[in-house]
Structure formats: C-alpha cells, structure tokens
Amino acid sequence: MRTPRLTVVGRSLAGLAAAALLVGGLQPAYAEKSGGGTPAWDDRTGRLDPAAFADPPTTSRPHAFWFWNGELTEAELDRQLDEMQAGGVEEFFIHPRQGLGGEFGKSENDYYLSTDYFDKVEHVVEQAADRGMKAWLYDDLNWPSGFAGGRTVRGGEVDGRTVEPDPRYVPWYLTPVATDVASGATYDEPVAAEDRPGPVDDELVAAVAYRKSASGSCRTNGEARGVALDGASARELTPEGGRLTWTAPEGDWCVLQLVQRPLLDYNPDLEPEELYVDMLNPDVTEKFIDVTHEVYADRVGEHFGDTIPGIFNDEPGFYNNFPDGRGGADSRGSVAWTPGFRDYLEDNAGYDLTRDLAALWYDTGAATTKARVDYHDALSDRYNEAHTVPLARWAEEHDIALISNPLVEEDLGSHRLIQGGSWFEMQRDYHLPGMDLISGLDTSAITPKLNSSVAHLFQRERNLSESFGAFGWDLTVEEMRRTVAWQASGGVDLIDNHAFYYSTDGDRAHESPPSEFFQNLFWPRFSEYADYVGRLTEPARGATPVNPVGVLYPSSSVMASGTPWEVRGFAGNGSSLGPVDASWKATSNALLQAQLDFDYLDELALAGDEDLGVDLEVNDGDVVLGDQRWQTLVMPRADVLSLEALATIERVVRTGGTVVAVDGLPTREAEGRDAKLRIRLQALFGTDPASPSESRKSHGGGLAVFLPDRSGLAEVVRERVTPGVTMRPATSALRVRQVRRGGDQAFLVVNTGDDEVRTTADFDATGVPELWDLDTGERRVAPVHQRKGP
Secondary structure, eight states: OOOOEEEEEEEEEOSTTOEEEEEESOOSSOSOOSOSOOOOTTOOOOSOOHHHHHSOOTTTSOEEEEEEOSOOOHHHHHHHHHHHHHTTOOEEEEEEOTTTTSSTTTTHHHHTTSHHHHHHHHHHHHHHHHHTOEEEEEOSSSSSTTSGGGHHHHOEEETTEEEOOOGGGSOEEEEEEEEEEOTTOEEEEEOSOOOOSSSOOOEEEEEEEEEESSSSOSEETTEEOOSOEEEEEEEEEOOBTTEEEEEOOSSOEEEEEEEEEEOOSOOOTTOTTOOOOOTTOHHHHHHHIIIIIHHHHHHHGGGBTTTBOEEEEEOOSOOTTOTTOTTOSTTTTOEEEOTTHHHHHHHHHSSOGGGGGGGGTSOOSTTHHHHHHHHHHHHHHHHIIIIIHHHHHHHHHTTOEEEEEOSOOSOHHHHHHHHOSOHHHHHTTOSBOEEEEESSOOTTOOHHHHHHHHHHHTTOSOOEEEEEETOOTTOOHHHHHHHHHHHHHTTOOEEEEEEEESOOTGGGGGSSOOOOSTTSTTGGGHHHHHHHHHHHHGGGTTOEEOOOEEEEEOHHHHHHSSOTTTOOGGGOOHHHHHHHHHHHHHHHHHHHHTTOOEEEEEHHHHTTOTTTOOOOEEETTEEEETTEEEOEEEEOOOSEEOHHHHHHHHHHHHTTOEEEEESOOOOEETTSOHHHHHHHHHHHHSSOTTSOOOEEEEETTEEEEEESSSTTHHHHHHHHSOOSEEEESOOSSEEEEEEEETTEEEEEEEEOSSSOEEEEEEESOOSOOEEEOTTTOOEEEOSSEEEEOO
C-alpha cells in the first residue's frame, strides 16, 4: 500500500541555499522536553522537541576550531572564552597551530607539548568545566596527525621529560626499478638500494624477472611501466655481493627490483623541518599515544567523558605518491610500505603476494586484478591495525570519542592514494566520522553524502564537518548559512567552525583565513548564525535517516583500476579509474537533483567482508541495517566487482527489489573469476557486460535495469521507491533530507540555486504538516496543504 501523502502548495525558497524545515506526523504530545540538562554529543534522542528546536542545545550549535596560534596567557584565554559564550558558542576544539608560543614559524614546535603548554590546557579545561562548556582535544600540532610536533621521529621534550629519537619511524614506500633484458642476455646490475646516513638505508625487498607478453619496453621515460608482462613466468632472483646476475632464457624479459625506501622528502604541512611517520608500524602509534594522549590523560583525564568529549585525528595517511609531488620525485609512482611488510602480505593474502606485485604497475595477465585487490586489502588491514585501532581503543578506554578527518574526500583516486583503497574500512573504528570543507562552496561535491554514509553504515550517532578553512576574509554570515544548509541537506549534523583565531597578528592573518571570531566584522551577528545552525542540525541529532536509495561504493574498482602512475587523485585518475570516479560523482548528483536521497553502500559491506563488521541483510527486496532500509540499489560504473557482492545484489532482485546500473557493467571480478561474473551479470540484466545495451529484466517481482547513461535514472528509481518528497514541477535546484525521530518525520528542503524556486511538494508523511522557522525557531501549520491517500 502506498504511503499517504501530504501536499504543501506554493512554497517558495529564494536565493542560494535558502532552507525550510517541514515537520509531519507530530502528535499532540511530545516525548522529549527541554530542561533535562545539556545533552552529550552522542545521546540517544526520542521524538522531536519544539523547545530544543527554538533554543538548540550546545551540541547542535557550531563548535569553535580554536587556533592556539600565539603567546598564550591565562587572562587572554579566559577573555576569549567569554567572547565565545557571548557569541553562542559553548563547545570548542583546542587546536595547536602555527604561531603557538609567540613566534610564527619558529616557536611552535618547542612550545607544543611543553610544560607551559599543558599548564594552559589544564587551565582552559578547568575553566570550561566551571562554565559548563565542552573542550574537545586535537592530537597534534598543525596536521597531519601522528608526528607529535616532531617528537615521534626526532624526539624532544614533553611536559618536562626527554623523549628519545626514533629515526626509523619515518614513512616507507616501495618503488619499482625496471630493466629490459633480451633473450639470452645477461642481466648484471647492482642492487638498487642506497646507503643513507643513519638507520634508514634502502632495502631490496624482491627482484623478479617476468617474460614480456608482447613486444615493447617495460621502462618508459625511466619509469617502471610499459609492456604487459606474463605473471605466470615470474622468477625471483637472489642477490650476491650486492649485485644481481641472471641470464635470460628464450624470450624478452623484464627484471623488476622492488626497493623499500624511506620517505625523507615529505614534511607535514607548515612543518618544513619535520618528518612524517609510518602509518603501518604499530610501535609508531604506541609512541604517538605515549607522548600525546597519555600526557593529556595525566593532566586533564579527570574531565574525560564530561568536559572533554573527544579528540580530533586529522588527515593521517600515505603521502609517498601524493598528487602534488610533495613526497619527492623518487617516490612518484610508488606504493605504501613498511619494513617487514612482505611477511604481513603473505599472511594476509595466504600466498607470497610480493612475487606478484608487478601487477600494481603492469598488466600481468589473469592475476592482475586479484594481486591489486589483495595488496590494497592488506594495506587497509595493516593501516587499521597499526594506527586507527590503537587510537580508537585508547579513546574507548578513556571514555572519549575518536574523531576522523580524512584528507581529500572528493575523488576515488585520493581514497586509494592517501587512505589505502578502502575508504569505509579506514573509517570503521572512528566514533565520530568527520570531513572538512575548505576553500569555498561547491554544491556538486559529494563529501557530505560520503561522510554521513560512513556514519549511517557504522551506525554512528553523528557526523562532523570542519568548515570554512581558507574561504578567505570575504566570507560572510550569509555564505556560512548557505554552506551549512547545503551540508545539512547532505546529512552532516555537527558543524565545527574553522577557525577561531587566538591571534591574527602578522602572518597569522593569512594562514587558512578567515577567523570567524571577535576579529571579524560579523562577530556581533555570530550568535544569530549559531542559533540557525543549531536549528538546522538539532532535528537530525540521533535521528534515523530515511534514504530510499543505496548507491554502490565501488571498492574493488578503487583498489584494482589503474596503476600508481595513472591514479593521481585530484591531479587526475587516468583512463581506468577516471571514468569510474566520474560516473560515481555524476550518478550521485543526478539522484540528489531529483530529490532522491541515498547512502553509499560499500561493496565490501554488500560482500559481507568481515573487515567491515557490518551486518547488512536483504528483506523483501530492501537492503536493511537496523532501522535503515534502502529500497533500490543503484550501481554507477564499476569495472571490478566481487562475486560475493554480486550475490547480495542478486538477492535484492530475487526477493522483489530493484537494481539499476548506469554507465557500464563490471567485466572483471575481484578474485579473477571474470567468466563467472560475466555469466551472472548477463543473467541478471539481460545484456552482455562487455558491450551492454539498455535493458530492463523482470525477475518475478524484482527488477534489474541497465541504463547506458543517467538521463532516465531518476524516473526508473522513482517508480520503485517511496521517494519521501516529489516536486511539481520538478526542479534540480532543491535538495531534501528526511529523518525520523520516534513517530515524527522532518524534511529539510534546501535551495542550492541562485534563483527563487516556487513549487508544490508531495511529502510521504501523515498528520498535519508544520513549518519550523530556522531563523526564529517558531512553528506554524503549513497554510496550504492537503492529504492524499487512505
């Protein structure tokens, strides 16, 4: 039976990102009332509370990303806390930043983690406790997290004790050195490993000879890439006396030296003298925790779980093959590595994967896809084991939340380069998923949907956005409102305003501006903005999202499409992963522009991969997780798919559900079972995956549709779901978010365009609809509405 509908007539939204909140299904009594104390960030919620909407709790209002970037005094810190409270801000992050200690670019590393630094932290936390404020922590100086302001590698002073250096704690990478060897020729070359000052020498991990599968060179412009290789012909060579000597049998060959090297050319942002750290070494994380987290626990641990709700972990990852080249020329085209990783790969994959690693840079035949997937799967596992899990377990043991903020959420190639290939697995153990929005508003970006999908898939209560870094000093309150409204429509429900500057003296004013604090002309209006943000996010706090569509996140394609030379993240993702990335983003926007909200469903979750720990079920054609149901599954182009994920997709259709694939069908299977994949996809969609044409195939009550482009996607999906909202006339400018709290339904409608939109909206809800005013907190019955259906 179709859900009854409420029609609201003639509502207009004027201007970019103007927003309105409609609430349907309210009963005369409300289950939640205000006055029960300040809720914690992750408190469970009941039904909607009009009083909490009118006067939002502090957890729903914007938090301050407080730059500690000057010479700190208790008097000035106290004064700035007064300013925050006057501006409607009761929660803040202590963020050690460039300029900390007084001299910009000079004093911050020595002052960070000093006794005086922790004295100031202790003072501010005590002040926050006395005022009823919340003081969130940040786990490093500047970013990315892990180097402890230099202490992890070079050592130094931490709160009065001396920390020893550990020069081998730098990052490592694996780089290929290729040489063509003709039939019958002798290869006689030194091991391509360099002795370096200190205990960070290069090391030969493996030298493997491969017969070429065609004519051509395996070395292009000095780089290990080119002709296809025969993976089955692999022969590992053993060095003697620092040289490799081998005579090639019949055929043309390529000898590939896989060399482990330290990453010594990458420096953390704003830290030209410091080295980064090995994300794959658990000893590194243990030291990071010892010199950072444990000291916070000693100093202010009594406030953990109350005044201190959590700690921010910012943009850790792999920087060896970074798109802008900051890792140095030698690390270009390399992959992440750590000493001893060969044994870990073998244990994880169940075979000596290193012998097959040429597949990362070359087409090596039938085993290419499997080797690429197995490497990135092992890399993701080790990253979690060595870095994320220890941090998360420490946080849990100390009753605080671990917050994520991965670097470069915007494209699939960056997910592979920086996070290792498994975006959702990398986020699995964080308690509060986070993102950042820097440099300006782009309403086609998918970051809010990606971040909220992480929260929904792992059933987290909230998700956070660090917003407005590098927006510039011309940022206005109106632009902040527009930006937050757009993010809220994408599922974000906690806003962290980047930044509140302790000081704007000298160069500080030009470092990731603006300050949205007392230095800004709009500061007297900030409390109004804080009320607005609170009303945008409060109805969604602890709510169940109502997203009718699940969109495949193509993990296997991310891991296996393209080589390290081609997949360059924001610098371009090549001819293999590039079209997958383009389809993923364009399909997402096509659904949002049709007001068909969705979550990304990771292919690994559909496959039941134990690494994710997500128990998706299929029930009457819907994909189900707890209280969430996705009524239709949409598959953007994915060149690689596992049979395990396909089995779930088939079950959706077999039990009466719908799958819609667009832009192409997979032709490669994650474990190399390509023929089986092709047969089953053809049976499902009724078209050959190698050259698909538009198709629509019924399976009892279920339906599988293939569309060669996205032009008919919204129409097909809308036929098969309860959409939540239908606009008449249709408009691509509006975004809609629907949530459910108890028996109440709330719909946020946001105009992302420049022009006023006037439309009639059908809402899939019952009861008398109310309009809740985001500016005033007032509510009223929608003046023109009618009920349709039983």
